[in-house]
Amino acid sequence: MSAKVDAITIEVMKNAFHTIAEEMGVALIKTALSTNIKDRMDCSTAIYTKDGKLVAQAEHIPLHLGLMPSVVGEVLKIYKPDELKEGDAILINDPYISGSHLPDIFMISPVFHQGRLVALTANIAHHIDVGGMTPGSCSVKTTEIFQEGLRLPAIRVRKAGVMDEEVLRLLTKNSRTGKEMLGDIYAQLAANKIGETRLKELFERYSTDFTETCMNELMNYSERRLRAAIRKVPNGTYTFEDYLEGDGLTRDLIKIAVQVCVKDDEIHVSFEGTSPQARGSINSTIGVTSACAYYAVKALLDPEVPPNDGAYRPVRVHAKEGTVVNAKFPAAVSNANGNTSQRITDAILGALAPVLPEAAIAACSGSMNGLNFGGFNEATGEYFSYIETCGGGQGAVLGLDGMNGVHTHMTNTRNTPTEVIEQSYPLLVKKYSFAETGGGYGKFRGGVGITREIVSESDDVIVTITSERQRTRPWGLFGGKEGAASECIHITASGEVTNLPPKATLAINKGDTVIISTPGGGGYMDPFSRDPELVREDARLGYVKPDEAAREYGVVLIPETLEIDAKRTAQLRRSGTAHV
Template identity: 30%
Template sequence: MNRKSDADFDAIALEVFRSRLQAVAEEGAVTIERTACSPTIAESRDCSCSVLDAAGDLIAGGGAVAHHFGACSHAVRCTLALHGTTISPGDVFIANDPHNGGGLHYMDVVVQRPIFRDGVLIAWVANSGHMIDVGGMTFGSWSPAATECFQEALRLPPVRLFRQGAEEQDIWAILRNNVRVPSLVEMDIRSLVAGCQVVHDKLSAMAEAIGAEVFTASVRSLRDIVSRELRRRIALLENGVYRLATWTEWGDERYRVPCALTVLDEKLVFDFEGAAPQCKHFFNSKPHVIQSIVTSDVTDVFTHDLPLSAAMFDAIEVRCPPGTVVNAEPPAPTASAHFDVALNASMAAHQCLMMAVAISGAQAPGQHLLSGPVAPSCMGLHTWAYNTATGGQDGWLMIEGAMAGGSAGHDRDGYDLFSFMVARKAIIESVDIESFESRYPALVLGKRPRAGAEGAGRYRAGAGCQMRYRPHKTASWTGVMLGMRERLPLPGFAGGLPGANTRFALHRANGQMEAVSGHADALTIRDDEWFEFRLGCGGGFGDPLEREADAVARDVRQSRISIAEAASVYGVVLDESEFLPDPEATPTCRKRMLNERLTRAQAATKPLTGHEPLVPPKRGQGRLLYPGVEHHAGIAYAVTSGAPLAVAPGAWTDGCPRLEEQREGGVVVCQYLDPITGTILIADVRLEGEPCTIEARPQHWIDSVNEPASSEAAYG
């Protein structure tokens, strides 16, 4: 058959075909939710359904967790490589080992089924869901004490659960023999099988109705269309290199995760060269995990209206150097391969893209969705296990620990209890308190959005979850903590302040409170004690002193911040009886705070001399280097004041006075100020002794070195 192009298809018919594919993927995910037994899947929706072509490339994804889609594609390709021509109709495969054909991590098992038409393989369905336990050292299979993958879980390469429609009883027996709650895990795996069956039947009917050749050609055409549109949008971004570095924490240890985004015409390349060497902690990751999460998160920004499909992976390259925490080799432990390091990598990649979007002008895709960092790396998940009345063991994953607060956007505050400013769909849903208490021996004492002024800005971050609860009708629990960003907060954007850190605490019966490490193992809590977690949040957007006074007053009335925080962080003086801004005292307070910043600040590293401040009408007409900073003829200026900062191709931050705040654990928050106004241009978060972690080097800034020097008259 001659390959058809999308021009050979009726546009309406092709859109109907795409919509049907998406509906089938969503129906597969709903089937999983309705047939699973674990609240993690049935109520919190920690599952997905991926529809893939015959080669394992993503066509459409359904369900809540888009991070699964690319990982499921990897799993199917590994199954094809291992089993090749022996794959038959009615086969169903399972895999869970990130080192060998698995998905995001051991507990996110991947169940896969090939779809044949007239004896020809035309598609796959791959479903993934979080199993409450898959063996290993601890209940839940997350073990901070593990130092190699052999200690962590039952590790399955791609093997058959069903062979030509018949169950492989030996594999099912191995599964049941190696998990702590075999009946629950078996039913959840069978829910994934049920979702595969639904998708198999629906796609088979579609292929029968239109013919296998037309089905396959339509899939190719959709991929081509999305690819062209994606590349068109990338071409609207400013070519250049955009960098952000962060660190993953383990107690007092720090593991560097740097990202450099190169925008070159119609392609994006995210390079993690310089990442820390792989280690003996469970957050080592794999390239397919990093690629899946990065691609999902960055395309939310400027292609949220396009289907997340293989076309995205064609235009977005992710480079993970071997032997590092983003590309570890066995026997490195990987139970948390999709969390700590991977989420930090995605956050850094997202912020690099946000810099490119911010400086690319009104025509750039995603301008209306411009925001600070995605905030899943502020999560504080944890698992609890307990002994049942019959002497067995049971437990749960506290999914509310995923409900961090989102960063602020360029025109709105961040969302409470949700890690993203924008996403294709809700990721994880909270479990109803009454349902939780009826299912497990627990009593909830309180649950609310966390208060505090962290993440302040012209627009502030949302709040993470704060929750208190204790054992009830059981003597004790044993817990494992999966907390992130205990000391290193997420940065803000365009002068916004960093977000809150994640905290765990145990309140003893004697009234004492003990801080709990974010990677504590085998933590015991008795029924006369209670546990509390307070999740972190993303950063603010813009200088807090630019926030509308009425918005600050509203935050006080809603008990988000105190009157004292309104004054000390936002410079808003409130009437203490009616909580209304004082129209005279507030401007005076803000002016004083700006002056105090400049008085307290350290001198610029390389103050630019010999250039006068830029004045209107030229000010504001240059090419952006970062929100609030522009350049004219190779000189960088602060947009608001016109203060000269640097000569191309130098770092404009070198021309800014700096306010440095030393925090615990060697963390430094450094505010780079406008030399004239005192406005915060960037609030960087880094380790002591490190340079600025944020850098935008668009090609027009580098090329401006060769531009003719302007006369002083041109600068007013």
């Protein structure tokens, strides 16, 4: 620790920086126009040093937060720090610079104090439409980035405090929902302004030199802490393979192969043997892949380490260009955020599970389960775009069942309330519940997914579903069973039923229904070691049926009362033949 800054001061300043980032997030959410940000909170905020190193971020979306450091660094290559002016605001969404997908628009603003550049504020917001083939800009039928929407390489939407109206017109005219886009851009400006104001107050209170020293010492502290955690992991190379269920154009399985090499106080994550990049839109940029590695290592080794540039330094990511985890331009990438990122994370966690069993988690639902309805609303005379990511089952861990119907790993958004959906769009939510199929059986049970059933009240509505885990179900750990599979269904107004693949873009009409049931989480340890009383409670809550209880847990329940038949349960468990 620097002689200038003691541990107590670092803790105080850490909370000061973190609070600024959190307040930025509140401003963005409270002032946004689209339901995707103001209700679902599909956004993230952070503050940086003047040379683009992450200092603090709000507790928002892990994928966004892992991407933002590289984005800010790349923008500073385009706009040199000495070229920035007070009042500037820079937009960027190009996945081959930002690492994300086109609907995620980053905004970066410089912070000046006494005429000197001292920091940067930044946020990312998922806009509900940026053009492209279909509403929502995430069609599963795209084969190149040019089909996915408007690409911003890094442009100043505000120059020295003056808004560029030409840029705003360009943006809004290339979106089906230009009004919402404009409102959300101003919300992003408001968020960065809050960060700028609070940082200026901090620099004024403590001096520029001292505050910058605290920023650097906080990053160094995070690095030391994560390196110390890595040293506790035995040196070695740990491997795992998992699969994506097609790219939206084909149903062919796509392999994610990972090798996690632990050497002293560093971790190298490599992807040798991973499938080549796909024709469809599930290709990940190296930015997304790196964000997954940062998240997985931190989550397993030290979840409480302050998330900043220092926490990323001990993690190295190696991925061959032209693979599905490091796509080469102009590959389509829009659906990597919701699916490939989750599978990369699954693979890294799976690789480290045997060596870190007490921290390990069975596979979660493995997808953000994207759902998008878009079209023309005859009642309002305007285009609409409804975006949702539906939670699934969380994987079980040692000592705890997985949570039900929750977002996991690389996403952390809320749901859109049913009332908001029906008030805002020509849609009827017919059903919203936990899925009827249970989570992975185990001593600790995986969580169950969600079922959403939505009826269109308009013709010519385009629906895009981006899900996973219909065939390659979420895996269990140490004898725990797989989580339940996902299911996607289209029912026409006349009653014709079609089972859909996990990734689909289709047109529906008034009275048509779309149903998505998301995957459950994997179980942890042998199901026959689960407490019978917990099995009975699962049955009472509808997570397991009496016949399943006997077959999978060796617990015999009397169907009429759900009481445990102790004698038959003991016999069944002794025989060990119920679960095969």
